[in-house]
Amino acid sequence: MSFQPIKFYQTGTFTVGNRLLPDNERSVQSTVRRTNSLNSGHRACQGCGEALGARYAIDAAMEATEGQLIAANATGCLEVFSTPYPETSWQIPWIHSLFGNTAAVATGIAAAMRVKGRSEVRVVAQGGDGGTTDIGFGCLSGMFERNDDVLYICYDNGGYMNTGVQRSSATPPAARTATTAAVGPTPGNVFGQGKDLPLIAMAHGIPYVATAIVSELRDLEAKVRRAMEFRGARYLHILVPCPLGWGHDSSLTIRMARLAHETGIFPVFEAEGGEVTGVSRIRRQVPVEEYLKPQKRYAHLFSPKPREDVIRRIQEAADRNIRKYRLLEEA
Amino acid sequence: MLKQIEGSRAVAEAVALCRPEVICAYPISPQTHIVEALGELVKGGELSSCEFINVESEFAAMSVAIGAAAAGARSYTATASQGLLFMAEAVYNAAGLGLPIVMTVANRAIGAPINIWNDHTDVMSQRDCGWILLFAETNQEALDLHIEAFRLAQALSLPVMVCMDGFILTHAYERVDMPSQEQVDAFLPPFDPRQVLDPARPVSMGAMVGPEAFMEVRYLEHVRQMRALELIPGWAEQFRDAFGRDSGGLLHAYRTEDAETIVVALGSVLGTIKDTVDEMRARGERIGVLGITCFRPWPANTVRDALAGAKRIVVVEKSIAVGLGGIVSANVRTSFAGHADTVYTVVAGLGGRSITRQSLARVFASAAAGTLPPLTFLDLDHGLVERALARERDTRHSGPVAEGLLRDVGLVAARIS
Numbered sequence A: 001m002s003f004q005p006i007k008f009y010q011t012g013t014f015t016v017g018n019r020l021l022p023d024n025e026r027s028v029q030s031t032v033r034r035t036n037s038l039n040s041g042h043r044a045c046q047g048c049g050e051a052l053g054a055r056y057a058i059d060a061a062m063e064a065t066e067g068q069l070i071a072a073n074a075t076g077c078l079e080v081f082s083t084p085y086p087e088t089s090w091q092i093p094w095i096h097s098l099f100g101n102t103a104a105v106a107t108g109i110a111a112a113m114r115v116k117g118r119s120e121v122r123v124v125a126q127g128g129d130g131g132t133t134d135i136g137f138g139c140l141s142g143m144f145e146r147n148d149d150v151l152y153i154c155y156d157n158g159g160y161m162n163t164g165v166q167r168s169s170a171t172p173p174a175a176r177t178a179t180t181a182a183v184g185p186t187p188g189n190v191f192g193q194g195k196d197l198p199l200i201a202m203a204h205g206i207p208y209v210a211t212a213i214v215s216e217l218r219d220l221e222a223k224v225r226r227a228m229e230f231r232g233a234r235y236l237h238i239l240v241p242c243p244l245g246w247g248h249d250s251s252l253t254i255r256m257a258r259l260a261h262e263t264g265i266f267p268v269f270e271a272e273g274g275e276v277t278g279v280s281r282i283r284r285q286v287p288v289e290e291y292l293k294p295q296k297r298y299a300h301l302f303s304p305k306p307r308e309d310v311i312r313r314i315q316e317a318a319d320r321n322i323r324k325y326r327l328l329e330e331a
Numbered sequence B: 001m002l003k004q005i006e007g008s009r010a011v012a013e014a015v016a017l018c019r020p021e022v023i024c025a026y027p028i029s030p031q032t033h034i035v036e037a038l039g040e041l042v043k044g045g046e047l048s049s050c051e052f053i054n055v056e057s058e059f060a061a062m063s064v065a066i067g068a069a070a071a072g073a074r075s076y077t078a079t080a081s082q083g084l085l086f087m088a089e090a091v092y093n094a095a096g097l098g099l100p101i102v103m104t105v106a107n108r109a110i111g112a113p114i115n116i117w118n119d120h121t122d123v124m125s126q127r128d129c130g131w132i133l134l135f136a137e138t139n140q141e142a143l144d145l146h147i148e149a150f151r152l153a154q155a156l157s158l159p160v161m162v163c164m165d166g167f168i169l170t171h172a173y174e175r176v177d178m179p180s181q182e183q184v185d186a187f188l189p190p191f192d193p194r195q196v197l198d199p200a201r202p203v204s205m206g207a208m209v210g211p212e213a214f215m216e217v218r219y220l221e222h223v224r225q226m227r228a229l230e231l232i233p234g235w236a237e238q239f240r241d242a243f244g245r246d247s248g249g250l251l252h253a254y255r256t257e258d259a260e261t262i263v264v265a266l267g268s269v270l271g272t273i274k275d276t277v278d279e280m281r282a283r284g285e286r287i288g289v290l291g292i293t294c295f296r297p298w299p300a301n302t303v304r305d306a307l308a309g310a311k312r313i314v315v316v317e318k319s320i321a322v323g324l325g326g327i328v329s330a331n332v333r334t335s336f337a338g339h340a341d342t343v344y345t346v347v348a349g350l351g352g353r354s355i356t357r358q359s360l361a362r363v364f365a366s367a368a369a370g371t372l373p374p375l376t377f378l379d380l381d382h383g384l385v386e387r388a389l390a391r392e393r394d395t396r397h398s399g400p401v402a403e404g405l406l407r408d409v410g411l412v413a414a415r416i417s
């Protein structure tokens, strides 16, 4: 069978209709090859972006490794909602040890596989933004620096959600959390220096670093597949909207992810050996208000007194990303 | 084979004979020579089929060991003092997960004030973490205990700490009898993990457990650890048969027959205590020694039997429960049929303070005479302490305690010279 090279975009997205694609290019999620590694029945909130991201990523990793996968999981929503024993959603060998040591646990598993000559078995470590950018940062950096054969996936929902939505170093400026209340002259989170973990990962010079969003399923899967083509430390940072913590309707999870990308707030790119090798461009830059407004964590920016000054600063950061990653330019 | 080597080297070679598959290394005195030696053995190819991982912290060291053990590899690390505290969360985790990791703790004081010398406060901070805790009296015993530790760990699916006194043992060059690979292989069966992460048989490990079963998980951890009390004595005999010497076991009694006073202690100080006891015995005093090798699980019945004939117990311990007194003595009290008042606590050797035969003889005699206070700090410089207390009474802003004491020590020294 031959295929006509076509460009076909569903309304408002770059998502190519699956059925128009040759078999090997279809998303894992849309085929019978899907392993349901994170099976249904878990206790995530309705519309949880983290549950979605984990299912996409781990199923893709399972496909890439032909089922030879072991996962280490940090404490956090994903761990808690997936394993209220005796129930477990995991169909793969999976271990939860602690909040801050997941990268190191994965290093240990990888070392065990190496010493046992089981090089076909690959290791994924996964955790939330708190477990990654804050408490697990030391172990993660150590794993990068040694270039251990681990794919680390961070599910970034911009806060410590499992403990009731507190601020992490990945919480965006101005966002309200339980520890950055929307009160006083500068409501919500501070405008700090940020802690751009994908860039920090790249600075380690590891073979592969990528960011992804749950609204671009095939892109996300392709990045997992690509990551699995490398040996050594790899890092995938997935933005996962959290209806509970962000205060958006649970039907808007995919839209929020897409808007994060199209506003420039969350650049989607990949990098090899510390250099950016590809970016997901946007056709039309969306003003940040469209992303901020549906989220209650930003409600104080719109009422009772609109905070155009704050919104402008958020817009400036998005503009910087668009310039920096050339998100609007033609390839 | 007889060798004249450093204690750390002896332990490293013994660990290598146990065929570890993953070793995690992070430096801290006085443990460092052990992992240095192992690193050399791995890099030089003498220890093959082993991954040696230089990690970025002790927390990572224990965590890598957790991952490796969960994936079915025989795992080892070593630490001391601040390092043990830095990994504490993972130490408990390894026990809770039931992972057979072996770790050497080269015992050292805990800061502040920072102090690199020997005492037992590091391991005592973790005494109830779920690990089996073994204490070595000599370098020979230290190396032997590691071989037993690996066997114990994998038989019970529990982690084991082997404690050896920092510097006193780790840095002492002594003659040791290093077993052959064949001997160790015969004693230590290959690792057949009870639970393992394997794509062929997927399991979830480390899941959340609520009130409905958490008590049971802990109960089983306790039961499993208590099983060591049944295994260790028989294995000590097997060890004697296989290696031709006594090492390990739950405890060692020395001249306790007919003893009215029994001194209880852990680790290398037992040597000094035995010498002191010999001298006192020569003077006709009825005194003996009980060395505790296995501190966790606590061998309550065996200790009770060993102490049964004594009138009084003197516990010499290199640790202190601030606000209470003795830690070891609190354990001993649970296993002594005599009156609790007749169990004396002697806190000794903190931060590397020498424990001399003279001072020991003095407190033992005082115990026999009934004049020893329930809690004694061996060779405490009372003058120094009084000056510090006076300073605190007189001035609100009396400054940092340790620095004040050192200043006093300096003044005293200056006056003497």
Ligand SMILES: Cc1ncc(C[n+]2csc(CCOP(=O)(O)OP(=O)(O)O)c2C)c(N)n1
Pocket: A050, A075, A076, A077, A078, A099, A100, A127, A128, A129, A130, A131, A132, A155, A157, A159, A160, A161, A162, A163, A168
């Ligand atoms: C050492 C330690 N500190 C704190 C906690 C409490 N804790 C558990 S999960 C969690 C939040 C997790 O946040 P994140 O990693 O972002 O994952 P999320 O729940 O948002 O997916 C916290 C603070 C813990 N379990 N261990």
Ligand code: SF4
Pocket: A043, A044, A045, A046, A047, A048, A049, A050, A051, A077, A078, A081, A157, A161, A162, A241, A242, A243, A244, A245
């Ligand atoms: S709080 Fe957020 S991350 Fe956690 S389960 Fe709910 S939606 Fe998912």
Ligand SMILES: [Mg+2]
Pocket: A128, A129, A130, A155, A156, A157, A158, A159, A160, A161
């Ligand atoms: Mg989070």
